[in-house]
Amino acid sequence: MRERANDRAWADEAIRRINAENNRSADTHLYSVPLPEHWGVQLYLKDESTHRTGSLKHRLARSLFLFGLVNGWIAEGTTIVEASSGSTAVSEAYFAQLLGLPFIAVMTRTTSREKIALIEQFGGSCLLVDHASEVYEAAAELARSSNGHYMDQFTYAERATDWRGNNNIAESIFGQLALEEHPIPRWIVVGAGTGGTSATIGRYLRYHRHDTELAVVDPENSAFHPAWLAGGDVGTGAAGVAGLPSRIEGIGRPRMEPSFVPTVIDHMIQVPDAASVAAMRHLRHFAGLHAGPSTGTNLWGVWQLIAGMIAEGRRGSVVSLMCDGGDRYAGNYYNPDWLQAQGLDPEPYEAAVREFFASGVWPA
Structure with a gap:
């Protein structure tokens, strides 16, 4: 019971930080x-x-983090994983850093070096794959193996925003x-x-x-x-x-x-x-x-x-x-x-x- 209360307290503080931002x-x-x-x-x-974070995806990243927090999917220490061609990953890296969470983006090798550098600037890291069709399963597997949370923007984007x-x-x-x-x-x-x-x-x-x-x-x-x-x-x-x-x-x-x-x-x-x-x-x-x-x-x-x-x-x-x-x-x-x-x-x-x-x- 105490552990659940601690998780809720951490999530409350995380939501406060995002709303304050x-x-x-x-x-x-x-x-x-x-x-x-x-x-x-x-x-x-x-x-x-x-x-x-320099793009439209800042709005999406904020919504996805709040969605994950209120659903209880993101807790203290959770590794955040995303399949992204760049801008969403940049924005999610920023919010992960805001909450003190590790972040890994899965993307194709063709993603611009400028975007990769921005992800790393916000404390994230990148896993590069050869083909766009590989990013989904690679991200899901990485989240499973790290006991993390796959943000899955392609599934949750339309429901995370009011x-x-x-x-x-x-x-x-x-x-x-x-x-x-x-x-x-x-x-x-x-x-x-x-x-x-x-x-x-x-x-x-x-x-x-x-x-x-x-x-x-x-x-x-x-x-x-x-x-x-x-x-x-x-x-x-x-x-x-x-x-x-x-x-x-x-x-x-x-x-x-x-x-x-x-x-x-x-x-x-x-x-x-x-x-x-x-x-x-x-x-x-x-x-x-x-x-x-x-x-x-x-x-x-x-x-x-x-x-x-x-x-x-x-x-x-x-x-x-x-x-x-x-x-x-x-x-x-x-x-x-x-x-x-x-x-x-x-x-x-x-x-x-x-x-x-x-x-x-x-x-x-």
Whole structure:
């Protein structure tokens, strides 16, 4: 009985520390990105790179730790294990360090050195595997052998965050838009890694009866887009949809993940990997915002949706996310030699974006 009381006391203190960290943190900025006035469309980017751990995944890591604590899965001394391509692991390493817990990330060898260095900076360590399909079982086995806890972001992301509100990202977006010309956006555009962000936003829109549609962008070869086209979730035929490992870090998956909820998504756009890089680079020159490739994926979808609004003569606003900063990708997506080795040529897609800005019409 005393041991259980000690466990509860430790968990109470851990939750206090996480909530105190949240209380010290300001909300992330919602930038207004200038567009041609005659388009009649306002674009806003929510800069998630300003979190302490530098990405959108800071929110997810906080939610996953709280979820593990209130369920009694995380106790004093528990080794935290995660399967992650980088940003989630960086954020979870930070929260593990905050609670004095060991942290190990399981990821592919292709993960950027910049992200690995950030994980290690926060006291975590990395187990590298050869293929994306190996990370799940490797993480689960490591947690079993260390008597630790496998966070399993791909299963728990959609249920660890309160989609009704409680300071989630959707509530934050609508609060920051309250004084804008078009406070209820026509579109919110996000990518899907675990599916947790799109599930949270999609549910929030429906729960609050907002006249806003959710568009999800997906890298080429990811399983999410065909799963959405199949019209179901993991309980239907969509569960068998398979893809390939994504070349855009943080989004896209080779399999249908449990946290991906296709039924709350209104529209999906499949984005070529080179187009993600092109839109990422264009943003830096156009708006002075230095972002990572998943932000580029978002923007490639944003430009198409805005073009549709212009063609319809529809005024309004569009919101998307700046998921993380470009500094994490100096050695790959911002490196011409790396792009060439990957067979990625962003130039034709950059030309398409320039054509769109010159005409307001999306190139065929």
